[in-house]
Amino acid sequence: MPYALLFDIDGTLLYARGIGRAAFGKAFLEAYGVAYPDVAGLSFVGATDSNVVRVMAEECGVASTPAREEHFFLRLAQEIDAGLAQNKPHVYPGVPELIERLHRRGDALGIITGNVRATAWSKLRHARLDHAFTFGAYGDDHHNRAEIARLALLRSPVRARALIGDTPLDVQAAHENGLKAVAVATGWVSAAELALAGADLVIDDFSDTERAVSLIDDLALIDT
Numbered sequence: 079m080p081y082a083l084l085f086d087i088d089g090t091l092l093y094a095r096g097i098g099r100a101a102f103g104k105a106f107l108e109a110y111g112v113a114y115p116d117v118a119g120l121s122f123v124g125a126t127d128s129n130v131v132r133v134m135a136e137e138c139g140v141a142s143t144p145a146r147e148e149h150f151f152l153r154l155a156q157e158i159d160a161g162l163a164q165n166k167p168h169v170y171p172g173v174p175e176l177i178e179r180l181h182r183r184g185d186a187l188g189i190i191t192g193n194v195r196a197t198a199w200s201k202l203r204h205a206r207l208d209h210a211f212t213f214g215a216y217g218d219d220h221h222n223r224a225e226i227a228r229l230a231l232l233r234s235p236v237r238a239r240a241l242i243g244d245t246p247l248d249v250q251a252a253h254e255n256g257l258k259a260v261a262v263a264t265g266w267v268s269a270a271e272l273a274l275a276g277a278d279l280v281i282d283d284f285s286d287t288e289r290a291v292s293l294i295d296d297l298a299l300i301d302t
């Protein structure tokens with residue numbers, strides 16, 4: 079029976095080649111009127127865009143109002159979309175095949191990401207993965223990843239079984255919502271660390287489609 083799977087984007091499906099970092103700096107300057115001094119030092123791993131920009135504002139001593147955040151997200155999405163049109167995202171090995179396989183057999187594929195909505199779909203579109211995904215929850219829905227996962231579940235057309243991500247925060251978000259946690263070590267966190275974080279399944283990468291599908295199926299069918 080088809081079921082839903084929730085996928086994180088960065089580090090799990092693709093890598094945006096640092097385009098986000100430069101875009102954050104540019105959009106911040108325009109929306110907040112001050113230059114953030116250390117864009118290279120920003121940490122995005124497992125973070126949500128809302129949290130990152132609030133930290134940037136706090137460090138610069140400026141208030142992060144809803145109007146500024148909206149302006150920032152708008153400019154961020156424009157910058158990232160333009161950047162990715164020039165420099166396509168790096169899609170991890172086996173990801174297109176895995177997504178195609180799950181999509182064709184009728185699974186509902188959803189997005190759970192700290193990226194704001196426009197940025198999330200822009201990355202998927204430039205990676206040619208967008209056609210397979212039908213719903214999601216995003217960084218402008220909430221600043222907390224577990225809460226974003228909860229919203230994604232509410233939007234899921236069928237029962238979701240697992241959340242697939244690349245950081246301990248994805249594992250936590252899965253478990254807080256009663257989902258199996260599948261962790262893939264293509265991002266910035268090692269397989270050992272992901273296992274230590276309590277992932278129910280750790281995969282080095284998705285290069286072996288058959289193996290990945292069968293491992294995810296076995297795991298997802300164990301009822302909790």
Ligand SMILES: [Mg+2]
Nearest residue numbers: 086088089244
């Ligand atoms: Mg990630």
